[in-house]
Amino acid sequence: xxxxxxxxxxxxxxxxxxxxxxxxxxxxxxxxxxxxxxxxxxxxxxxxxxxxxxxxxxxxxxxxxxxxxxxxxxxxxxxxxxxxxxxxxxxxxxxxxxxxxxxxxxxxxxxxxxxxxxxxxxxxxxxxxxxxxxxxxxxx
Numbered sequence: 829x830x831x832x833x834x835x836x837x838x839x840x841x842x843x844x845x846x847x848x849x850x851x852x853x854x855x856x857x858x859x860x861x862x863x864x865x866x867x868x869x870x871x872x873x874x875x876x877x878x879x880x881x882x883x884x885x886x887x888x889x890x891x892x893x894x895x896x897x898x899x900x901x902x903x904x905x906x907x908x909x910x911x912x913x914x915x916x917x918x919x920x921x922x923x924x925x926x927x928x929x930x931x932x933x934x935x936x937x938x939x940x941x942x943x944x945x946x947x948x949x950x951x952x953x954x955x956x957x958x959x960x961x962x963x964x965x966x967x968x
Contacts, residue, residue: 859921860917860922860949863890863951864890867890867951868887868888869892870889870891871891871894872892872893880902880964880965880967881964881965881966882964883963883965884907884962884963885961886954886958886961888951888954889951890951893948893967895946895948896945899941899967900942900968901916901939901948902937902939903925903937903938903940903965904935904936904938905937906934906962906964907934907960908927908929908934908959908961909929909954910929911928911929911955911956912953913928913951914927914928914933914951914953915950916938916940916948916950917948917950919943919944919945919946919947919948921949924938924940927963928953950963
């Protein structure tokens with residue numbers, strides 16, 4: 829028996845008999861401008877004299893970070909729930925790097941030399957059941 833169940837933007841399940849296959853991450857299938865229309869945004873700021881911060885959440889949110897061409901942005905996934913993900917998008921809204929809890933992204937980091945001045949986006953994805961995420965971001 830084949831059936832298709834849609835319970836939310838990220839919880840598309842295709843059921844074939846007794847097995848279920850989760851849909852791809854919401855962040856990996858959509859441009860950041862599309863995501864920004866349906867989830868809240870927050871501007872990333874650093875404490876005076878600091879160039880890094882730690883962000884955590886349990887709700888989907890787009891974090892916006894202003895940076896200059898030539899700077900290095902480092903993103904580290906400190907803690908990711910099973911269905912959580914953290915995805916970095918460039919100034920054009922295209923995916924640069926994604927970490928997810930299901931795929932073993934926790935504890936990994938990525939450094940990206942920024943090609944252009946402008947806003948960069950980090951999508952904290954908590955899934956349909958509010959899985960937690962925590963990541964560190966720095967600019968140098």
